[in-house]
Amino acid sequence: MLGRLRQIGRGRAVLAALLMGIAGALFALALSWRPAIAPITPPSPGSFTPEQVARGAVLAKIGDCAVCHTRDNGRPLAGGRPLATPFGTLYSDNLTPDPETGIGTWSAAAFRRAMKDGVSRTGEHLYPALPYEHFTHVRDADLDALYAFLMMRRPVHEAAPANRLIFPLGFRPLLAGWKLLFLHHGETPTDSSRSAEWNRGAYLVEGLGHCGGCHTPRNLAGGEIRSQAYAGGIAEGWRAPPLNAANPAARKWTQEALVTYLRTGISPDHSAAAGPMGPVVDSLSQVPESEVRAIAAYIVSKMGGSPSGPVAPLPDHAEAAASRFPEGAVLFAGACAGCHGQGAPMMGQGRPLLSLATALRDTEPNSAAQAILQGIEPPVAGRGPKMPGFADALTDRQIAAVLGYARARYTDRPDWKKLPAAVAKARKEGTQP
Template identity: 45%
Template sequence: MIKKILVGLIGLGVIVLAAFLVIAWKPSIDSVDPPSEGEFSQEQIDRGEIIAGLGNCQTCHTTDQEQPYAGGLAMPTPFGTIYSTNITPDPETGIGQWSEEAFSRAMREGVSRSGAHLFPAFPYTHFTKMTDGDVADLYAYMMTREPIQAEAPENTLEFPFNIRLLQAGWKILFFDEGRYQADSSKSDTWNRGAYIAEGLGHCSACHTPRNQFGAEDESQAWEGTVINNWYAPALNGSNRSPVAWSEDDAYAYLRSGGSPHHGVAVGSMADVVHAGLGLAPDDDIRGLATWLAGLNPSDGADLAAQQAAEAINAASNKRTPSSLMGEGERIFAYACASCHYNDPDSPNALRPDMALNSAVFAPDPVNLIRVTLEGVSLEEGIPGAMMPAFGEALTDREVASLLAFLRSSQTDQPAWSDLEEQVRNQRQQ
């Protein structure tokens, strides 16, 4: 009887393995000659450039700004490091021999021209929502870039995560292939924003925590998480900032890089706003703003202004008499307040009041630590405005004291723990 059971289990295992291999195996797609000059219209190429921006393609596929899209960017994961690939039309190291069919399959199914499964660090789980027209336009744009011969470093994923065939199992569990389906109960503007945010822009790839298998945890959608050593804040009602996103605030932030009621775009988000969305038409930005405001509905600009004034006034009332100032408050008064004090009735996006800044309300202090140490460059935030770096002027203890003061005086949130150690770690990085 035991022997029969073992034989049965082995036979079942063989059947399951055979079925998996049938599902996992993908054929290669024949190579093609690189498209000739003039094969695509300029209008199509221009549309493709906008789509590439909405997908933030250049940021992930570029290490040297003089060699855009040549790949090689290291993306650390809990399973090892993945390097972005060369997506220029170089026939040897890039995608110059890829047909539009092969390109479309990679974008929307996560399978390369050779038939190998792509790792989900490439967000095909979102790009699957793209329309045929957008894929074709993006293909036209990529195939008309300057071919660059550059081989990406080998990935350093741990076994068994380095076995591409196993990605087919991951897809069975976590990948829903299919195009974007419009919500008939929403406006065209909202649907355009949702298509960009959920598809092209793959916003939840940064703003949603991931499970132990590296997939987005749908039970915590839009709850915010740390990624690339920046905190991508919650975009839904769990965001603790005192002012909810209105459409006008969201539009100003995504179009210019700053909002008077939330702060400025830095780090990875600065790349999204300035490098990614810079060429997008206003209709696309307005659509994104409408969609974003809908994740945590507010009563519009009037309520936002009221909430902002109340938050600034509440923080002002917490300030102690000058003779009782602690170290953090003294540093703020001498180094920060001249720029970051706002009139409650007219907050300034160029120099946001800290009682409104989302980084001060975040559950993780990494953004505030990094901005304090590194400053905000002229290319980040709102172009033309900058903040000096205080990394050399302040010690770890002084930065920690400053941030502890801001957390206690500007918010009603619990204190951050081990601030000095966190500052030290960020400084070392």
């Protein structure tokens, strides 16, 4: 009899646990549910003023919309670009006003919800590859201008491929939990002790510019670590350097130098734009200079303001580096010195000295390795330094030798550790979609 009672008790406990699990799952689904917003007929050209559309065009450049929403050799804003993440590959959506594959049936309210809450018109949660944790800080009037610009583009009928994510991350309701942890609403605060230009820069950088999306480290769940804002991150296998006091530049950035860099892709006293930063520069080269100056004012203040005092001499420890990295010295002389060596003709064409290169001075070798592997393309209309890639010409060990030599010769920073493994990882990341 006692055994029978124990069996009944265990059965009731199992049933209670099962019911609690079902109740929890239903609660989670209810928490994640978002209603669909009714479709509309695509707006006519007369729905928006020319001024609103023009303003939206500028905002689209500041937000780099076409960079992520245009695949290689694809139509602008038609989506389909693969975005590699630690959780699999996402494909960007079609932002043209095509009624079937784009946002042609989206109202302005549906567009604002997507940008601020990460929810599509149909109620699906959107993946944070769309950086709505930044876009949520953008004012409605600016989102409406961006919407007007997108709705006046030529429709392109092109559906994005299906995402390829590790199980169970393809289950979109899980994103509701992610947002509870990492999506923080509200406008960017205004600092009354700062200039109007600085506050404008804060609004652009923290909002549409979403600079922290690349330049802030992320946790295992893919959320930005807010306590380490602008402490450096990873973007498409490249290192996005810190934009705070830990910025590794050999010479402190000034507002003027950063404006030049953001509009041309090169600062003679700092670096040349490479990797994912190239398309950003291309976009910013097409917006009013006042907007770029505001962005630069805000970022320079985060890096500790303008320099003061005499400029320190630049290191060049050629003999010591060659004795420590003899193979790297030989490879550098054959593959690099023609452009980067002392007295090389290319150095008179605006190419920054390697002793000024941020990538060589960074705590991680990602960007320096990617620059050698993939090369560098001029970001603005083919103007600026161009460097060929050596992925097919040099092995991982040889590239590691060159990096070790260049770091030892042109900086006073400690050696990078496990360089061959780091180069192999960079090569793999550089070939991902």
